[in-house]
Amino acid sequence: MTPELFKYLVTTAYVALVFYLSWIGMRRTRDVRGFSIGNKDMSPYVIGITLAASIASTATFVINPGFVYVHGLSAYLHYGVAGSLGILTAFLVLTRGFLRLGESHNALTIPQWIYCRYRHRGLSLFFAVINLLSITFVVLILVGCSLLVTGLFPVEQKTALVLVLLFVFSYVLMGGTYAHAYTNTLQGVMMMAITALLFVQGFKYLGDDPLAALRAIGADYAAPFNPSSDLYFSFFSVFLSGFVVTFALMLQPHILTKVLYLRSERDIGRFIGTTVVVGTLFTLMLMLGFYARLAGLDIGTQDTVVREYLIHEFAGDALGQYLLVLIFLTLLAAGMSTLDGILVSLSAMVVNDIVEPLFGNRINGLALSRWVLVGVGIIGVLLAWNPPPLIGLFAQKGVYGLAAASTVPILFGVLLRRALPLWVVGGAAGVALVTHLGLNLGGLVANPAVSATWAIAASLLVALAGLGWSRWFSAGHDVPDAATSPSA
Template identity: 25%
Template sequence: MAVSTPILGIAVLIYMMVVFYLGWLGYKQTKDTDDYMLAGRKINPLVLALSYGAAFISTSAIIGFGGYAGAFGMGVLWLVFMNIFVGIFIAFVLFGSRTRRMGVNLGAVTFPELVGRRFQSRFIQGFSGALITMFMPLYAGSVLIGGARFMETALNIEYNSAVLILAVIVAAYVITGGLIAVMYTDALQGGLMFIGMAILFVLTYARLGGIVEAHQSLTNMAHLVPENLAAVGHTGWTSMPAFGSPVWWTLFSTIILGVGIGVLAQPQLAVRFMTVRNTRSLNRAVLSGGPFILMMAGVAYIVGALSNVYFLDTRGMISLEAAGGNIDVIMPEYINSAMPDYFVIFFLLTLLAAAMSTLSSQFHTMGTAIGHDFYREFIMRGKIGKTITITRAGIATTILISVVLAYILPIGIIARATAIFFGLCAAAFLPMYTGALFWKRMNRQGATASLLVGTFASLFWLTFVHAKEATALGISQALFGVDTILTGTWTVVDPILVATPLAFLTAIIVSLATEPDSQEHLEKCYNRKNSE
């Protein structure tokens, strides 16, 4: 079903005019590097909360993880708990205030620069920037896929064209306006997303006969789980998978822990803590951030699972069958089939907002990683001045890479690609980032070792052990004649459970075995008076 083209055209035109106006405001207020990189360190708490939430919850959550819930059930709701407890409460209250304080003390304008200056290491800053540049396009590509899949279904346009249109729109205001433009547009898009998901929540239960009836119907469908999924642990859409089964390990380690813990070390989110005036602003942001995440993620996962009831009633099949076996098509197919035309139009704007808010943050982060962290600080050793022009070129380059990935990545990849990037960030950045904020004894040697061990242990596990990636890559097969070098349960254990503890242990051992940083430098890093 394609929606009314004239009405949709008017709605999109109005939306885009507002977005570009906010982007223009950001451009006008961008006077120097601090403005472009950190929005001038004066962002309103509500804008911060909406921007953080909108950057965090994207089409990968709504389309990818919503589709995962449609295929495997409501067990993914545990991720909502992790998103709120870890991604909002711990991130803002514990990590946020210290990040903002240290960022001010050290004059850092990016996440890699924060950890690089804390440990007095251009290598850490440059390597972190390179890592973001190389692997964040995988995440950005998955977000592009999510937005483009819905545009394809709702507008009846070709998928490749939808990818290109979405990328060009986001590029137009990110490249010119910097982080001020990104956060202003994020706030608008976050508001749209909240309203859209609230309406979807109400209409879904109304369509399925009420809350109790809908959930009871879904529970009664357990016998319809396909044999191939039941064989790997799928027990129904309102129950957890069989403990220790491949589906359980994927849900628990890759989805819940990979994304739930990985959010703490997301560069595009951590940098937002450095955009507010004071710690009080961060605490205020928690009050609006929690409900926002609950509405966005919680509704997507519930609706994704309940789509099975709708498709069974109307087509006599489960959601995965209705989507042709492609998890990423479940949510677009449900919304376009079950919802009234006027809502499909509004929800297209909601998904455009979700995609654009996350993509703008990703592109800005990747551009600053190339221009500021890798080129200026690592390659040129800080010997050149402003890097806004180079950063803009970096943004354009990473947009191109992300578009290419959106064209070539396999079907059903959104949730997995997101989890891969979040897990890699947890292993590579989280031990170093945590040590920088909370443990003065952690030094440059410990941070460097943990960064390298976390990165390469995670990549090794993905390449040679974790079956989904190792089998697809084929490197293990080419070198050793087997899809994975380990067998059994190990092949479904996510890298985050191996690489992250190993990196933490490395950071502790190496730091204690080497000389501590100078007391003078540590006092500068942790000084409260200069940053409050």
């Protein structure tokens, strides 16, 4: 069998298997709740792999190794070490409280969780609207996947963009969360195998002394804080911002709502353990940035580093071409594993938190959630048609703004059981969003993680000051509850 025939056969088999899993998911999807979070009958191990695959995605597997290629060890520490610690801390702190409140009120989305906690429709609508910033990550994934398709098949990038969109949307439209979870489990297993293969295969470039190999490129490249980098040059920009913003990113709708798939709190330990182990393995994909640099590749476009490195390593012989097909398909799966999760969460959010509160039950929620997917897809393609340079930074501008705005309402809502003044929570969220966008889009801060961290700090100060003032002002007075406690 020729490598060309193998490529088409394996791709066809992968597509057929994904559609079969989606068909199974469709049979188990009976209403908008099942479409959004399933029927709470999935294994915590399946949910953990699903979540790890969603967190890793195209960013870890395709885009972020480009930052390591350009900026060196500092970028690896930012994404691989500080980011992993942020993920672990977020789930240890938030999972139990978020699940408890979500179960008590049958919350399907982050804005609905906000409404259950604070009992204010305006605040939940605000979060529903700003959650649309997730579309910047949809653009990143579409662009990353289209780059991979062009490395696998002789098609132009715009054609590849449309093909990726049609494939992902078709199987998600069928089965919603079940299609997302089942296909992510398949894709997550593929991602684990390929990550281990690529890590071992390229380690030869690091030799017996990895730090010496990196210093051979340059002292700044091997430094934990790269003084010649405009993004990762200090403890704050490498470690603190990486930890804080990744902690906040776990509040994204397509991530934190995975907690609501769990059957009960008894599943939390297995769920978190699976997520951490699998997610840590996935961070080894960042090493491809080092490997490409040490291999002497001169790659002008940062976003194409992974594609060019893989072609360089595997396209030279027949066996390598067979492996290249499997690797490219797995990297595509990595992108789709996050894209389908974002699509499900966005469609559920628009229906549950924007349309139904404004128009009531006069609509078919399940049908509308699928039409929303189509609308999101059209907008995503329009934005990705002529993508901006450094698509990773473009996506971070929007997603990090959403993460910053979500931090105080969800963190305080989980950890503080008493009533919280709505003006404090809403004001903190608004300050975070405006601060992040102002610093980053205004050109004052180049790294979106740094601007988001400053925004989160400002938001926390506003919230703590507001809570202190509110307690002082209401001392000696009976103040009615402004929010429902998580233990309700």
